[in-house]
Amino acid sequence: MATKQTRGVILIRNGRVYDHDGNVDMPPIADLLIVDGVVAAVRPGIAQAVERREMIPELGARAIDQTIDATEKLVMPGFVNAHYHSHDVLLKGCFETIPLELWVLSALPPSYPKRSTAEIRARTLLGALECLRSGMTTVQDLCTIYPFDEEHLEAVLQAYEDIGIRCVFALQFADQVGSSAIPFWEEVVPAAQRASLSGAVEPFKGVDLPRLLRDIVVSHRDRHPRLTLALGPTSPERCTAGILTKLAELSEAEKVPVYTHIYESRAMTLIARQAHKSDDGSLINYLKRVGLLTPRTSMAHSVWMKPDEIEAIAEGGANVVLNPVGNLKTRCGVAPIRTYIRRGVNTALGCDNCSCSDSQNMFQTMKLYAGLAAITHPEPGPPTAADAIRAATVSGARTAGLEGRVGALRPGMAADLFILDLTDPSFVPLNSVARQVVFTEGGRGVETVIVDGRVVVADRKITTIDERALREEVADLMKALRKDIEAVMQRNDAMLPYLLEAQRRTWEVDLGVNRYVGNADD
């Protein structure tokens, strides 16, 4: 395939090109010209001018290397998966809907023996492949590498480089042990089993953490044009004020985003009330105190946020990244979507872990984002379908520090896009592109994906890696991983009565906010 990894000049002709500010129901038909990875022009008539050998100002003396016919197709800005983790890609489909804290113990790296470099590479490629196939051109990977290993970090970054997706990489870290941040765990779990309790990541042993984080940013930032770096404190309650203050300085000095989890579950909210009394039980106050409530910070989930905290987020210009699919699967409740919108908080969307959502599918996420606002607001109103598409593109770009570079198809912006088949039943008849993208399409129609001007998916096939070889390698790696999953599940089964007791006690405490709807009838 000649176009596999070359950039050059690509002409996408005769497609409906989606413009957030244009006619989102029936985007007009136009040609889109890409020159060296950048959108050079979007207008009708470019293809005809080329056929007539007329001068195209944006092209100069260059020739077109590839023409893609987009007749009866939609050209969309690529989605930005603004919250994702590559570390549990191989565990998709392993769990029913279980509470977040049980899932963390079942799925995340600290519960497992150290993985092989081959497994790290395979899972990174597979996760990125799923993202690309469903129209995501940027992924924000808040990745746990535990225990930390330079070789594993290198494997992750190389995998992203090889497959050709745009990646914002943040190493997930904490400097407090996980069990200390879950209410009642240390009280109810017998001493003999307490060593098995862990969080999404545990403190790295023998590592100068501020230095490591700075080194990663500095040494990899010029690695390749599709990679940018970010900082990943797993959640404020797992990090000391000392490390967060240093992080705020590093984020400011290096102009890098900060990604964290906040108030995902009821337990994560209760620990704030219990352990952060000097901040009025608020992690938002804590982040503000350490200098992290800024436009560079993105807070994943933000489910159990109080109205005054939402005000403070809006004032600080910080972002939230909602993950409605994962929140439902881990029984965390529903984020106050309409309040974030009303307060003008930049609201992006993520698909979170592969074993808690369990799909990297922005179509599902947009549909839930648009629909779940109905739980609190029965009257019609935002978010509209077009709002959901903005959240999945331009708002995500802002959280990635890529505002104005990705998220829309305008001259001068990166050529990150996908082409959707409008002859698929999802779009027949074509009544509204925005509404059918959000409410009807499930991802079936994604045919072509271009990242940074490279065709990485053509005719629904990845062009950059050998997908069959990857599948075979994963099958091989699963032989060892399945045994480890089995052992973790047996260990957790033995702790289950205690974990559920901690959960019950958590549910009994009044938090001053409720993100569930109604009460069970039995």
Ligand SMILES: [Zn+2]
């Ligand atoms: Zn997450």
